[in-house]
């Protein structure tokens with residue numbers, strides 16, 4: 001007792017008298033601070049991200065077929081869609097999973113993706129024109145039809161002239177060799193009055209010429225990646241309660257339909273000019289950025305000035321005239337060219353931005369389609385199965401949705417929702433009954449099966465708004481059962497009206513199932529138990545945690561943790577060396593004192609304890625200081641929150657701000673690491689101290 | 703004093719040599735020394751610088767070992783003892799007073815004196831306090847118990863060291879030139895103090911010095927020269943002999 005007190009006293013007094021100890025203490029202080037703050041931040045991010053992933057689509061656990069070649073990856077894998085085998089009958093798996101006392105709900109899912117091509121504007125307009133001529137051929141000409149034809153025709157003519165203008169512009173930039181003479185010739189021909197004068201004599205031949213020679217010259221609209229989860233939409237919405245409808249309405253119970261992610265809708269389907277204006281406004285208002293200083297904002301302004309084609313092509317001559325008039329009034333000049341007017345109008349500065357923004361939405365937006373798709377429109381998704389079958393499905397877009405707190409997250413925002421029936425049909429997973437029923441519905445509606453070449457035409461022949469075509473990324477969902485004769489784009493009205501019962505939704509194929517647990521703390525245990533009982537029941541199921549199911553993203557925080565711990569490791573290795581050297585110096589400085597103690601009867605073990613107690617105390621005092629400051633920082637951050645700043649972080653922060661918390665394990669980890677490091681780094685100096693001879697007390701040199 | 707002589711010697715040195723090797727050179731520090739010290743004696747070891755005084759005291763103090771010959775302290779042949787046992791012997795039998803005091807600077811006067819008692823683990827807290835205070839009283843530092851060594855003068859520090867050396871009631875106290883770092887008056891006080899304790903407690907003292915005035919308090923002066931035992935004289939004889947030696951030079 002007395003000895004220990006003595007040791008503590010010696011250690012404690014040495015603590016603040018020796019400069020070296022202050023240095024070592026400083027290292028320990030900052031080391032602890034780093035471990036506490038870094039560890040707590042990452043843990044908080046981990047749990048925030050887990051809330052994001054669990055709450056948006058993954059649930060706590062995901063179950064999928066053990067016959068799958070690849071691992072489930074809800075957000076897409078490194079190399080396209082994972083190759084999954086199907087769960088044949090969800091209605092058999094659901095009760096099995098629900099038997100486990102810790103399972104709250106089970107939601108069937110199928111995750112896949114398609115490429116959406118927006119179609120090219122000329123193509124779309126030509127298709128409309130062709131349709132009108134067809135109608136005239138069938139029903140004869142009426143004045144209304146004539147007016148309609150003339151309007152679309154003049155729109156096409158305007159497009160051609162725009163194309164030529166643009167071509168001339170780019171010729172100034174490119175060498176003439178780069179220009180295809182055939183293309184130039186075709187364009188020249190389409191520009192002549194003669195071509196348009198003779199148009200009526202053989203409209204179909206003229207259309208064909210435009211379709212084959214002119215339309216392809218327009219660089220195609222961009223291709224968009226679209227991910228969707230086919231699911232029991234009702235069950236999904238009930239289970240993932242952070243989900244809320246933003247535009248439109250939920251898909252009515254049992255009906256086919258799609259909900260687009262609001263984020264996706266805004267960022268990928270909105271008119272680019274409008275999106276850029278929105279972005280500039282947001283950066284200005286939220287992040288106090290200025291156009292005159294921020295290069296990103298300048299880039300957006302520049303793009304708005306130069307990339308007006310999207311708007312120019314959208315407007316037919318009548319709307320063009322209206323736009324010109326409105327812009328002339330707004331800008332107060334008489335410039336006749338819409339392109340120049342737009343360019344001037346969109347040359348926004350910090351001073352006029354707010355007015356222009358408001359004018360854009362008040363004056364121009366009503367003339368434009370702000371989104372490539374509107375609520376109520378139909379989307380045609382075409383999927384290729386691995387054996388080369390092609391299937392397309394029309395789905396009605398009912399609305400957009402978002403997950404609360406993840407509104408701005410690109411990660412959560414990539415997921416669009418589709419009803420399970422459409423998903424099954426798209427990938428050929430319908431039961432024979434369902435297939436027969438669909439065939440019947442098709443026949444009744446008098447629609448001949450359309451082959452893929454005509455699919456677009458058939459689609460865009462409709463009057464009802466604009467539609468998009470999506471092609472699923474080919475070949476990654478295994479079509480274990482080939483399905484017969486099924487090249488078909490389905491007549492939407494009848495199928496769209498069909499209401500499926502819960503039983504019909506559940507009886508059939510799913511690719512995976514999300515499981516929500518009653519007690520998430522027991523995730524690991526429940527996972528193991530489900531695995532075992534699946535094996536026992538002869539079900540070939542793979543049960544994975546949300547982390548595994550999320551693929552690379554799930555690994556992100558793990559990776560960040562590894563990086564942190566690696567950094568901590570390096571820092572502590574450096575600390576180890578420094579502390580070691582410092583303690584060596586300290587020991588050398590104290591040779592006389594140690595020698596004296598040895599001479600008057602202290603055993604080596606006493607000297608060893610003395611040095612160790614000193615280091616451990618050092619670790620405790622400065623470590624506690626670091627931990628205390630770390631806790632202070634964390635509690636300050638915990639109440640104020642860390643702003644995500646970058647929208648990519650919303651997902652990892654599970655919202656616009658991360659409210660980190662400090663757990664006891666962070667503190668314990670920090671303490672253990674710090675004490676270990678200080679103890680290890682003192683071992684050698686402590687050993688050296690025990691080797692100090694009592695003779696060294698006698699040395700008189702000072 | 704006669705009674706003391708009758709007892710068996712506390713230190714017995716027989717034909718001891720000690721060589722130091724400096725690189726390849728062997729430096730003989732002691733070249734065959736015999737010495738017997740009996741309990742209660744107050745012995746001064748004298749000799750010019752380099753004559754082997756410190757070496758001899760280190761051998762007696764069990765902090766170094768002889769090259770040949772027998773050093774036995776309190777009846778134990780030090781050659782036969784392990785490191786641990788030697789340390790134990792130092793702790794329980796020997797007290798040390800150093801030339802430059804060697805107090806633990808971060809501890810108070812009281813704690814410095816208490817230090818050997820804590821190592822011994824024989825006394826409880828109250829007994830320790832009593833003992834330490836008694837010693838501090840004896841060396842006249844009762845009022846400085848809470849001070850740190852650096853708040854004391856050289857003479858006071860050496861008195862603390864004396865108290866520390868005696869607090870365990872050792873049979874033998876060794877002091878290698880205890881007055882060398884003190885002015886002569888203060889040095890005189892220290893020797894007086896040691897003498898007083900020697901007489902009161904019967905503790906054996908062996909101290910080295912080359913100061914004739916200091917020697918005069920000793921029972922006997924053992925003279926060394928060139929690592930050899932020269933003679934064992936009474937203080938007055940030694941004074942004369944040294945004066946003669948000085949004339950001779």
Ligand SMILES: Nc1ncnc2c1ncn2[C@@H]1O[C@H](COP(=O)(O)OP(=O)(O)O)[C@@H](O)[C@H]1O
Nearest residue numbers: 722724729731750751752753754755756757758
């Ligand atoms: N550690 C040592 N290494 C080498 N030689 C030493 C050492 N200690 C003492 N000596 C030598 O031994 C001799 C005796 O020294 P010492 O015992 O210190 O004499 P004194 O204390 O009488 O001055 C001297 O010649 C000295 O140089």
Ligand SMILES: [Mg+2]
Nearest residue numbers: 755756757878
């Ligand atoms: Mg000496």
